[in-house]
């Protein structure tokens with residue numbers, strides 16, 4: 001009789017998260033200091049310094065979520081009523097909510113069929129005189145074509161924002177670190193990301209003006225060094241000290257998290273090589289493997305068969321493209337056909353985790369080989 005198998009570790013399971021003595025000590029250090037607000041403590045400012053060092057960027061701004069980080073970026077880019085921001089229909093809602101909150105319009109460009117990342121030609125075609133910025137999402141940890149997008153933004157005088165929420169330490173084919181080519185790059189520390197403090201966000205930039213704009217927007221438009229004067233509209237997107245302290249411990253682990261995910265993804269790629277109707281991304285070098293996206297012939301059928309074999313997966317990643325949500329009226333169905341085809345039929349997402357063992361990945365591969373055809 002087969003041994004009963006342990007469920008795979010998940011992001012909601014101590015086995016699937018990297019909390020240890022470091023995080024425990026961090027929480028107690030802050031509690032014992034009695035200073036839990038980052039305006040008066042040192043944890044969030046230290047996290048910013050460590051993040052700016054990790055990404056070799058001049059400035060980092062800590063805030064309360066990835067969505068908040070993107071809001072800092074979109075606000076600092078100057079997007080407002082009458083302006084447009086071009087981005088992808090396959091992402092978390094946090095990519096577009098900040099644009100809407102600023103009263104600007106989201107212009108959706110279609111994606112590449114092979115990896116769901118923005119198609120640079122579609123981005124360029126979506127640009128109008130009202131366009132202020134492009135948000136490039138590195139979907140699932142795979143590099144968007146950041147060099148082409150950088151060139152397009154330079155040609156049209158646009159701010160390029162990288163959404164790196166799923167791409168901690170991801171690299172493109174040339175080994176360029178994702179989050180270093182955009183004018184601003186945004187990161188999330190939400191529960192399901194590579195590293196987490198429950199919720200939290202970071203934005204990095206080399207531009208002192210953009211950094212100042214983001215810092216002001218993060219703290220009610222208030223430069224505390226100057227006095228109680230509000231220079232610009234801003235919100236309270238401050239990161240609490242408890243969060244920052246945990247995030248600092250997690251930041252020290254992110255390289256190991258990504259390298260373990262890469263090792264296991266490599267094992268899976270080798271094991272399912274040759275399957276005709278189920279393919280891993282072709283560009284695997286530098287992938288951060290937030291999840292493992294697969295291309296299949298019929299994602300609903302695959303998801304059901306895999307679940308019967310005890311392997312969870314998410315067909316399409318989203319239920320619908322961002323523009324098909326009730327919160328975003330005014331976009332016609334069929335707007336981005338390649339994105340819709342991925343969501344409705346060809347994209348299957350496997351949850352991925354640095355705690356997967358060689359046996360776990362063997363089990364996943366065996367299930368895929370059972371469902372697929374050689």
Ligand SMILES: *Cc1c(COP(=O)(O)O)cnc(C)c1O
Pocket residue numbers: 065066067068091092093094095137163165166188189190199200201
């Ligand atoms: C998670 C995520 C966000 C939003 O981050 P939160 O911390 O949940 O607000 C934005 N973009 C992408 C691509 C994400 O995966």
